[in-house]
Amino acid sequence: MGPFVARRVILGIIALLIAMLIVFSLSRVKGDPRYFFIGEDSVGLDPAVWEEWGRRLNLDKPVPIQFALWMGDILTGDFGDSVTTQRRVLAVIREKAPNTIQLGIVAWLMGTMVGVPLGVFSATNRGKTLDYIFRGFALFGQSVPIFWLALVMIFVFAVNLGWLPSGTKGEGIAIRNFVLPAVALAWFPAASYLRITRTAMLEILDSEFIKFARAKGVAQTPVRWKHAFRNAIIPPLTLSVFVLFGLLNGTIIIETVFAWPGLGRLAIDALWATDYPLLAGLTIIYGVAFVVMILSLDIVYALLDPRIKYN
Amino acid sequence: MSPLEFLRRYPVIPAVIIVTLLVTAIVGDWIVPHNPERADLLVRHTPPFWMEEGSTDYFLGTDALGRDVLSKIIAGARVTVLVVVAAVGTGVIVGTTIGLVAGYFGGLVDDIVMRIVDAWNILPGLLIILVVVLVLGQGLWTLIGVLAMLSWPGAVRLVRAETLSLKSREYVSLARIAGASNSRIMLRHILPGVINIVIVTATLGTGNIILTEAALSYLGAGIPPPEPSWGRMISEERQYIDAAWWTSFFPGLVIAMVVMSGNFLGDWFRDRFDPTLRQL
Numbered sequence: 001m002g003p004f005v006a007r008r009v010i011l012g013i014i015a016l017l018i019a020m021l022i023v024f025s026l027s028r029v030k031g032d033p034r035y036f037f038i039g040e041d042s043v044g045l046d047p048a049v050w051e052e053w054g055r056r057l058n059l060d061k062p063v064p065i066q067f068a069l070w071m072g073d074i075l076t077g078d079f080g081d082s083v084t085t086q087r088r089v090l091a092v093i094r095e096k097a098p099n100t101i102q103l104g105i106v107a108w109l110m111g112t113m114v115g116v117p118l119g120v121f122s123a124t125n126r127g128k129t130l131d132y133i134f135r136g137f138a139l140f141g142q143s144v145p146i147f148w149l150a151l152v153m154i155f156v157f158a159v160n161l162g163w164l165p166s167g168t169k170g171e172g173i174a175i176r177n178f179v180l181p182a183v184a185l186a187w188f189p190a191a192s193y194l195r196i197t198r199t200a201m202l203e204i205l206d207s208e209f210i211k212f213a214r215a216k217g218v219a220q221t222p223v224r225w226k227h228a229f230r231n232a233i234i235p236p237l238t239l240s241v242f243v244l245f246g247l248l249n250g251t252i253i254i255e256t257v258f259a260w261p262g263l264g265r266l267a268i269d270a271l272w273a274t275d276y277p278l279l280a281g282l283t284i285i286y287g288v289a290f291v292v293m294i295l296s297l298d299i300v301y302a303l304l305d306p307r308i309k310y311n
Numbered sequence: 312m313s314p315l316e317f318l319r320r321y322p323v324i325p326a327v328i329i330v331t332l333l334v335t336a337i338v339g340d341w342i343v344p345h346n347p348e349r350a351d352l353l354v355r356h357t358p359p360f361w362m363e364e365g366s367t368d369y370f371l372g373t374d375a376l377g378r379d380v381l382s383k384i385i386a387g388a389r390v391t392v393l394v395v396v397a398a399v400g401t402g403v404i405v406g407t408t409i410g411l412v413a414g415y416f417g418g419l420v421d422d423i424v425m426r427i428v429d430a431w432n433i434l435p436g437l438l439i440i441l442v443v444v445l446v447l448g449q450g451l452w453t454l455i456g457v458l459a460m461l462s463w464p465g466a467v468r469l470v471r472a473e474t475l476s477l478k479s480r481e482y483v484s485l486a487r488i489a490g491a492s493n494s495r496i497m498l499r500h501i502l503p504g505v506i507n508i509v510i511v512t513a514t515l516g517t518g519n520i521i522l523t524e525a526a527l528s529y530l531g532a533g534i535p536p537p538e539p540s541w542g543r544m545i546s547e548e549r550q551y552i553d554a555a556w557w558t559s560f561f562p563g564l565v566i567a568m569v570v571m572s573g574n575f576l577g578d579w580f581r582d583r584f585d586p587t588l589r590q591l
Contacts, residue, residue, distance in 0.1 A: 014427070015429075017432050018427070018434060022439055027446065029446065139575065143522075143567050143570040144570075145526060145570075151545065151563070155552050155556055245433070248345065253526050258530075268441075271444065271532060276445060279441060279442050279445055280442060283435055283438040286435035297541075
């Protein structure tokens with residue numbers, strides 16, 4: 001398993017390099033990069049300060065050296081200062097991250113706990129009415145724009161029925177505030193889990209050892225859950241990587257709709273305020289999060305299924 | 312075949328929706344009931360025709376400035392189709408070319424390409440798009456570019472796998488013995504064999520590209536303002552959701568219908584062309 005993990009780590013490093021290369025070169029393609037760091041203050045700025053910024057960004061050196069030095073800063077955790085708030089980028093991110101992580105975990109649990117059982121159910125009741133309903137739900141869930149779904153839910157549950165708040169997180173962990181954003185975020189993953197679990201279950205239910213178990217008289221429930229489901233769990237697990245990516249992307253949209261004080265909302269604020277250092281920092285932190293998640297899932301995956309060959 | 316059976320076997324409804332969208336995109340200017348950009352505050356927030364106070368003049372109602380919602384949706388169809396077709400087209404052409412070359416030549420090129428594709432899949436795509444928009448500003452070409460950037464790796468993997476299996480077939484060896492050049496073999500003998508997969512990935516990818524485009528426009532990072540856009544219609548009108556739900560409801564419904572049809576058609580193509588791809 002050692003070489004397998006090593007390969008995945010190298011893959012993660014390549015991904016982060018690509019992300020950093022894109023983010024860095026973008027800051028150098030348009031005009032003087034100093035404008036991205038000084039912001040609106042650059043009008044009527046003291047030339048000495050301007051020069052100072054040039055030195056700080058290593059603009060006197062060749063571009064590849066600039067990239068190397070910038071990367072060195074990033075690796076030591078120095079993402080610079082946010083233009084709008086003048087605070088350290090990493091400090092801002094650290095402050096908002098828990099809100100996003102909490103929302104993401106709640107949505108992921110919801111998506112899994114709804115999608116996987118419904119997928120199993122759909123497969124074991126193939127061709128019946130409920131199967132069609134669930135598949136319809138899955139197709140719908142993978143096709144609606146989530147920001148629109150969120151608005152419709154706000155309209156129904158917050159505006160008309162008045163059951164739930166329409167936005168913000170509130171103090172501490174108030175479950176009421178989590179419901180709408182988490183459901184909106186969990187919708188797409190639930191649909192994906194449903195579809196893939198259903199396909200995997202159908203395939204397994206069709207195999208010889210299931211027929212044998214049935215023939216030898218094993219009851220319906222153990223056949224489904226002990227024999228079939230255990231073997232059908234790998235495809236949904238593989239999907240989890242993509243689901244997690246989707247969730248992180250989804251938080252950007254959902255947090256904007258619900259005014260949720262997390263990283264996604266922060267990214268959009270940074271975009272609107274042209275806060276390059278903050279958005280660049282967020283991109284790299286998200287990149288790191290992706291890589292860590294894919295690595296840990298890969299390891300779980302390899303542990304669960306000894307049939308996987310590591311090449 | 313009874314009509315019901317026909318409906319079951321062929322994706323008639325999704326096909327009708329997609330064709331309607333394409334036709335609307337082309338002839339939109341001639342069929343809009345009102346000028347989609349002309350504001351008329353006297354009729355602002357007129358509800359759709361079946362509600363009280365609604366009129367068939369404004370079929371799906373009007374927005375906060377009194378612009379006709381239906382006309383705006385029709386006008387938005389063209390931009391959406393343009394952006395999506397250009398982005399998916401570029402992505403698929405680039406992806407197919409890279410997949411063909413990597414699969415055909417193999418070796419170091421293949422290794423490097425596949426490492427990059429694998430790495431590309433775990434990039435924080437949406438955030439990188441936001442950085443691009445922050446630096447280059449909102450624009451149609453920027454949008455097409457970033458969406459194409461998201462969609463090329465999907466085709467590479469599948470086209471490469473299929474190329475690998477096709478290139479060891481006898482007819483390819485015979486073509487080589489007959490003196491065909493590498494590029495001729497790739498274009499005339501291998502490409503026709505992988506085109507099915509290309510169609511399937513393109514159709515299946517379209518839904519996601521439409522959703523991403525809509526989300527970007529909603530966030531203010533997609534289609535730039537003077538152009539009509541479904542995503543931006545929803546974000547502009549979201550504050551009136553309690554007073555005039557129809558202004559943001561209908562554009563979203565249209566997006567959902569189009570994406571659903573795309574996904575449905577993609578599934579259908581896939582099952583028809585190659586049932587072994589069912590896991591996709």
